Amino acid sequence: VTEQSGYTYTVSAVSGEQTATVTKQEDGSYLIPGKDVQDDLTITVNKESVVSYEVTVSEYVKLDGSSVFLVKCAGTLPQGQVPVYDGNTMFYSQVYEAYVWLTVETDSFDASAARAKIELTNGTAEELAPTADVNTTDTVDINDAQLVYDLYNAKYADFEHVSMQKFLAADQNADGVLTVQDATAVVRTMLAGE
Secondary structure (H helix, E strand, C coil), X not given: CCCCCCEEEEEEEEECCEEECCEECCCCCEECCHHHCCCXXXXXXXXXXCCEEEEEEEEEEECXXXXXXXXXXXXXXXXXXXXXXXXXXXXXXXXXXXXEEEEEEXXXXXXXXXXXXXXXXXXXXXXXXXXXXXXXXXXXCHHHHHHHHHHHCCCCCCCCCCCHHHHHHCCCCCCCCCCHHHHHHHHHHHXXXX
């Protein structure tokens, strides 16, 4: 039985009306003693998902009349599957060690509301590595700090002018909230020449 991560397997066998002994071997195969096979042999393999993930939500930045919320999805997913939020494949963030998505909401928003919008599908997620190059110009400079400053001061209220990836990169201290400390962290990185 070729087992996939994210599942548990149970193998059973019946010969005629008698239950046969099934023993899992180290190589992943199963052994049924010949003495237990008296008639036709029916082997059943049950595969159960052990998908277990937690969804958390935090207010990322307050806007005028709404908020950007950070949705994180972390845990055990079936091999080859990724979470999608409202039909969009979530990003994998090395910073948060979770799949992430940002959503703009005008009403209160919590983990149960976010979880209702998450499904699993086959695919791969774009991986986001930590970077102080928030504006993605291949140079860490004062413009990166200015962008972070503009983001936490709610200059941008959607992801049309500033991509979600840039919004996510702005959280330099990985606390799930945009503040002045994130702009300060960019300046420190710039001055250190990293």
